[in-house]
Amino acid sequence: MVSARLTIDPQFSIGPVNPRLFGSFIEHLGRCVYDGIYEPGHPNADASGFRTDVIELVRELGVSAIRYPGGNFVSGFRWEDSVGPRDQRPRRLDLAWHSTESNEVGLHEFSSWLEKVGSELMLAVNLGTRGTEEALDLLEYTNIRSGTDLSERRVANGRDEPFRIKMWCLGNEMDGPWQLGHRSAEDYGKLASQTAKAMRQLDPSVELVVCGSSNAQMPTFGEWERVVLTHTYDDVDYISCHAYYEEKNGDLASFLASASNMDRFIESVVATADHVKAVNGSTKTINVSFDEWNVWYNERFEKVDKIAGIDNWPTAPRLLEDAYSVADAVVVGNLLISLLKHADRVTSASLAQLVNVIAPIMTEPGGPAWRQTTFFPFALTSRFAKGNALDVRLEAEAYTTDVYGEVPLIDAVATFDAATGTTAVFLVNRSQTEEADVTVDVTALKGSIVLDAQTLSDADVYAKNTLDQPDRVGLTKNKTVAVRDGFLGITLPPVSWTAVHLG
Template sequence: MKAKVTAHRDYTIAKIDDRIYSAFLEHLGRAIYTGIYEPGHPTADKNGMRQDVMDLVRDLKIPYVRYPGGNFVSAYNWEDGIGPQDQRPTRLDLAWHTSESNKVGIHEFMDWCDSAGTKAMLAINLGSRGLDEARNFVEYVNGPTGSHWGDLRKKNGREAPWDVRMWCLGNEMDGPWQVGHKTAEEYGRLANETAKTLRAFDKSLELIVCGSSNADMKTYPEWERIVLEHTYESVDLISLHMYFANRAKNTANYLALNAKLDNYIGTIESVINLVKANKRSKRDVHISFDEWNVWYHSNAQDRAILEGNSGWPHAPRLLEDIYNFEDVLQVGCILNTFIRKSNVVKVACIAQLVNVIAPIMTEPGGAAWRQSIYYPYYFASIYGRGKALQLAVTCPGYDADVADNVPFIDISGTHDEEAGTLSFFAVNRHATESFELDLALQGFGAATVIDHQVMTHSDLNAVNSLTDQAAVVPHKGSGAQVADGRLQAKLPPHSWQMIRVKLA
């Protein structure tokens, strides 16, 4: 079977915002404790942060990490995480029915970001708290000394402001499960007043308002319209979240789910344009897709803790999905969607980064390793930069639960003009058929294949584990070449691959 694709130098979607390769760390399960932080671990630094994990994070070149939640943030007192560690209170976390020691707070996290080569995207509690606490938090993080909060930060060991630019105004406030859940009208008014107050402190802050928790919410997409009617002139981005599951064990339907993601993004883009038109505004609001990943493998084992049958454990194993090869294909399709929607999606955060539905796993006191999904995320983050190409694709498709005529080949392309390279990321959704890729490179001149990475496996359920950390890994591809201005390669059944081309 054949897949014909055309890439033209002059037909681009947008410059890709590097922040679409961001991540998320929440005080949930072992994401923080025995994830990034484990004093006494053989690799721990003076701050108790695991260096083996740090190395894996650095390799990903993550622009931003969202913190500290998530559902956790909606009942979180940020003040609990400052001052001497041995004097910080232990609190009960109502979101995940666990206990929080507060050994890691804003100081420890910001130090970790510096060491990991990333920046912080901080979330504010607009669930159980409100405008004044938000203002105080921002002043503590970014305010000058000579004022109350700046002087308190200095007393706690940090004189210079951290200058955090990105702030989330709450988390999933449309969700009935959320502590402090609000209607769209209630939340929109609070978010707008909070945004106005924060802008009185610093007009240059980048503020993110809560959109729908997922595309199946009964209030979607009216929630976005109402919230943006309140906040359009005072915020910069609206957040969306989506998780992907194959509970029915139907691979074809599972791998078509990014069609739903595409529609979700497109719908909210339309809502943004509607509100902009209604307000006769010149401002643009974009999308921060700040939670996304596969999440379903661990649901059954998590139930006892989440239902409160285990008391209030500290940092238990929660949401520890062990990802298989099938999930590699899914994550590849999701990342392709973000690249193709780069005109409106300016931030995206894989949820989460370590242990909790994460590409990186750790063993307490032991090793850290890459899950199967680490690799498509890694290659997209490193090489999926520059301009997103508007590809014309012709190939057979199939009908799935979420959409008809889903193309068997899901592909995205990027043009890094500074590096003089093209990168193509392709997923073959077909279970049994290979495709011959015929990709016309128009307007680029002479080109040569410089890298070809392939992920295939005979078992869709194959996973990486503590005892076998390399069961699902990429390998060098063969046969890809550019001839007469056409990139040609073979795409095996159920495969992910990246092909990079150097332009003359």
């Protein structure tokens, strides 16, 4: 049996857990919006056409903020298309996903949906085919109360009060050659700085995210961050990180260690940001918005799902609809652990995406909605992880992976909420064959008791929840957990994710 030890002490604080860490992402891509959150003819649709069964699942998931409307989609998006009378909105070609966008759901409709699910709007502006002027127009439309052309246009479109959007993304993945308006770091940094300065002149309270690298494997990674931040350091609050993981060539051992790569990615970006801070002699600290992260079987998309053809522009096609396994869910839970371990600098994150498209929630047109395996670790982490993230001083055996080298078999993090006196411990066992016996020193918590302990695992690590078997995989109570004489003991099954809630 694998063994590990860790210590929980509220004095070992990493930093406060920002609620925005449990954000998500909705892009006009595939069936995320249409037939996802919005299906007017569905038996569960409300008066606005939104599926109430999906709304209930999003609330259960505990999503705090949602990035919108892209993604690659935003780099060709004209925001004006998405407001005003629906019957006058134009249908447009979306070059990013080779689809047709009806603009039936736009800014007003999406904002009303956010009010139903209780999430904050994180809005992206188009710096691909557009620029500073259009970003200013959108900001005026959304955040100025009245008395100007664009604010009065919003009022005429049915919204008296401003949207008061705080968090804004300055474009999307501008380092990627696939992106409309792709630019060099130098050119993008200048445009982002110019746009940020202008937006702050209009609304000084906005929080701005500048584009980091699309992933850590980009040939310009590191240098891109340095150059972009050299131009924008005083103008923005966040730099973005994007990362997707998938099992390749049957290498489950490496896939289960994906969070070790996320750790290094975050630490590299933080080091680069702090380098620019030092060079600038600044007292300001730039944080990380990890606003795209998930398991995504991108190789399958490139080979099977990709749409082509000059006369082939479907509306809401089935794209990126990955069915997630137990192993995928364990990795997602581990990526959440990684985000919490860097809570001092990662203060916003978005699981990409929310419904149907590489998502924790799936729907069938006219039919049910169900939870994918990845739903469970996100929902429990967003519910339990409050207060401060803690450094747990983990001691664990290691194993060797082909991709990431030597990696601990056990990964863990904890949070402590002083307001309620509750503690949460999140644990992953990466071993494919062995149970793990974990001992947790909780003497500093002074008499804590176990309120709940849930584990995600299965004898078949590739088991999935599907339309035919929507409840095949779920959480089970971990009955091995016990606290004696200031020490918590628990056994973790192979390839598993576990959350323990103490009070």
